[in-house]
Amino acid sequence: MVTELVKGVYWVGVVDWDLRHFHGHGLSTHRGSTYNAYLIVDEKNVLVDTVWSPFAERLMENISRVIDPAKLDYVVASHAEVDHSGGLPAVMAVAPQATVLASRRGVESVEGHYHRPWKFQAVKTGDRLPIGSSDLVFVEAPMLHWPDSMFTYLTGRNVLMPNDAFGQHYATPFRFNDEVDQHELFEEALKYYANILTPFSALVAKKIDEVLAFGLPVDMIAPSHGVIWRRDPLQIVRRYQEWAAQKPERRAAVIYDTMWGGTRSMAEAVGRGLAAEGVPHRLFHLAVSDRNDVLAEIFRSRAVIVGSPTMNNGVLSSVAPILEDLRGLKFRNKIGAAFGSFGWSGEAVKVIEGHLAKCDIPVVAGGVSAKWRPRPADLAACEEMGRTVARAIADGPAA
Amino acid sequence: MRRYVCEACGYVYDPAKGDPDNGIAPGTPFERLGDDWLCPECGLTKESFVPQEE
Numbered sequence: 366m367v368t369e370l371v372k373g374v375y376w377v378g379v380v381d382w383d384l385r386h387f388h389g390h391g392l393s394t395h396r397g398s399t400y401n402a403y404l405i406v407d408e409k410n411v412l413v414d415t416v417w418s419p420f421a422e423r424l425m426e427n428i429s430r431v432i433d434p435a436k437l438d439y440v441v442a443s444h445a446e447v448d449h450s451g452g453l454p455a456v457m458a459v460a461p462q463a464t465v466l467a468s469r470r471g472v473e474s475v476e477g478h479y480h481r482p483w484k485f486q487a488v489k490t491g492d493r494l495p496i497g498s499s500d501l502v503f504v505e506a507p508m509l510h511w512p513d514s515m516f517t518y519l520t521g522r523n524v525l526m527p528n529d530a531f532g533q534h535y536a537t538p539f540r541f542n543d544e545v546d547q548h549e550l551f552e553e554a555l556k557y558y559a560n561i562l563t564p565f566s567a568l569v570a571k572k573i574d575e576v577l578a579f580g581l582p583v584d585m586i587a588p589s590h591g592v593i594w595r596r597d598p599l600q601i602v603r604r605y606q607e608w609a610a611q612k613p614e615r616r617a618a619v620i621y622d623t624m625w626g627g628t629r630s631m632a633e634a635v636g637r638g639l640a641a642e643g644v645p646h647r648l649f650h651l652a653v654s655d656r657n658d659v660l661a662e663i664f665r666s667r668a669v670i671v672g673s674p675t676m677n678n679g680v681l682s683s684v685a686p687i688l689e690d691l692r693g694l695k696f697r698n699k700i701g702a703a704f705g706s707f708g709w710s711g712e713a714v715k716v717i718e719g720h721l722a723k724c725d726i727p728v729v730a731g732g733v734s735a736k737w738r739p740r741p742a743d744l745a746a747c748e749e750m751g752r753t754v755a756r757a758i759a760d761g762p763a764a
Numbered sequence: 765m766r767r768y769v770c771e772a773c774g775y776v777y778d779p780a781k782g783d784p785d786n787g788i789a790p791g792t793p794f795e796r797l798g799d800d801w802l803c804p805e806c807g808l809t810k811e812s813f814v815p816q817e818e
Contacts, residue, residue: 470807507807508772568772568812 367430368540370585370593371522373498375404377412377427379420382536387448392560393657396553397536400448401589403526404431405519408497409438412463413517413526414589415452424452425459434459439494441501442467443515443528445474449589457483466494468505471513488515502581506530506572508565516576523584525576530569531601533557533591543596550592552661554601557590558608559664560657564695569609573602611697613667615758617646620659621672622681627706627738628674634744635670635704638751644668644758652683660690667758668700669726670750671717675707680716688720700757702730702750706739729757768794768813775805776816 368376378401387394400416402424410432416424428434437460442450445467453475457463462484467475469487476485488494488503499521506514509530516527533553537545562569586594586601594601617639623629632648639646646666649659663669669691673680680688703717714732721728730753735743765779777783777797782790783804788797797810 468807505807507803508812512773512806565772568808 367427370403370540370587371524373406374519374522374524375406375431376401376540376587376593377404377424377431378402379416379423379427380536380538381417381420384534384536387534392534393655394534395655396534396549398534398590399536401587401591401593402427402452403524403587404428405496406432407499410436411439411441411496411501412437412456413441414443414449414528415440415456417448418451418454421452421455425455428456436460437463439463439496439501440465441515441517441526442471442475443517443526443589444511445471445478445513446511446529447478449528450475450478453479453483454481457481466501466503468503468507468513468515470507471515474511474513504576504579508568509572510561510565518581520581523582524587525581525583525585525598526587526589528589529561530572530588531586531594531605532588535591537592540593541595542592542601545592551604553591554604555608555665556657556661558605559661560694562608563611563664564693566609566611566695566697569605573606573609577602608664613698614665615644615761616666617644617668617670617754617758618649618659618663618666619646619670619672620649620651620654620663620684620687621705622651622674622683623672624674624676624681627735628672628704630739630744631704631706631733631735631747632672634739634747635672635702635751635754638748638753639755640751641748642752642755642759644755651687652681656686656690659687660694663691663699664694664696667698667761668702668729668754670702670704670754671721672704673713673717674705675709675711675713678710678712680705680713684717688717688724691720691724691726696724696726698761699724699726700729700754700761701726702728702732702754704733704735704747704750706735706737708737711736730754765793767816769816770803770806770808770812771814772808772812773803773806775803777813
């Protein structure tokens with residue numbers, strides 16, 4: 366399947382309907398994904414990125430529908446991660462004369478992945494490469510989201526190809542943003558940002574300012590995953606600016622694990638307190654919830670309230686990964702609180718509070734620990750925690 | 765002399781070691797690095813560095 370996006374620019378990528386986990390098993394992809402590769406046919410023939418290696422043959426078939434792949438002059442490697450570079454060995458086998466264009470760190474990372482003596486040319490921000498009726502312009506984007514990451518802009522056609530920025534793991538039969546369900550699209554775009562780009566939010570904001578300062582007309586933003594932004598293409602740039610500012614909504618995520626239901630009853634009581642103050646929230650039983658969906662919900666929420674019973678003098682092991690993600694993803698402008706039941710020792714609440722402190726998430730309500738099965742007074746304390754957090758949300762910065 | 769850490773990638777600039785691969789001699793304080801110096805690990809500018817907590 367090939368789609369001509371604008372005259373002389375073709376989508377030659379692959380839709381992966383089956384994908385349910387990405388980055389190994391680190392990221393859930395309920396709606397599959399696409400690997401977008403773009404073929405530009407001009408006096409020079411240029412391929413911008415490839416596909417994940419299991420789909421390399423499909424990429425070659427798609428290119429062949431437009432041109433003889435042996436006639437490729439340039440292959441842009443925006444980012445060495447294998448879902449984009451995995452087709453390089455197949456492409457370079459039929460077009461060994463082609464030059465691989467990458468950022469300086471991209472030259473190192475692509476070579477580091479494939480160990481092949483391909484012809485490389487390093488490009489840097491502002492470099493312009495004439496290819497006939499139009500030029501390629503490159504913008505390095507280090508740590509968005511690897512050191513090698515790079516954007517490519519095609520003059521004349523006004524297409525920005527920002528690789529992983531502005532992408533979504535979203536398999537659809539359509540290629541453009543105006544052809545798909547908008548709720549699904551933005552749910553996936555937010556989940557992608559929250560789980561991958563949040564720690565680099567300061568860089569996202571700066572890079573957007575840098576690219577907008579070039580004053581280049583942008584008719585299309587063609588990322589490496591999901592649909593292409595054609596209708597109001599800058600809408601996703603504005604969303605990224607909002608997300609990078611990390612001004613969460615006045616809502617809460619209550620996340621917990623439970624063995625025999627004690628800590629669950631506390632979570633429900635916290636929820637009643639939040640609801641009494643009109644704060645929208647969701648409860649997540651971590652042992653049976655998708656970690657990445659939970660993180661997306663935490664991303665948009667002002668408050669994260671964490672519950673765990675005490676197990677072996679600490680938290681239940683299903684709670685630990687999300688505490689680690691809270692640290693690594695560097696969520697900003699959050700507030701938190703902790704609760705949990707215990708039989709003896711009862712360290713869990715202190716462990717959670719200590720972890721929230723390490724994540725710069727201030728604890729705004731005293732922790733509630735309940736010995737054995739929570740009594741009505743314990744549940745009342747949890748409800749009060751919910752109301753206290755709700756008031757702290759109301760006092761905080763508006764989204 | 766203070767060490768500085770790149771907030772994006774975690775690279776630590778140690779003035780005692782400098783960055784000889786990029787022409788920065790050992791003993792060069794972070795403040796004396798030129799504005800064109802880039803993080804040798806990820807390529808970001810000096811702006812992405814903060815003093816390392818002691």
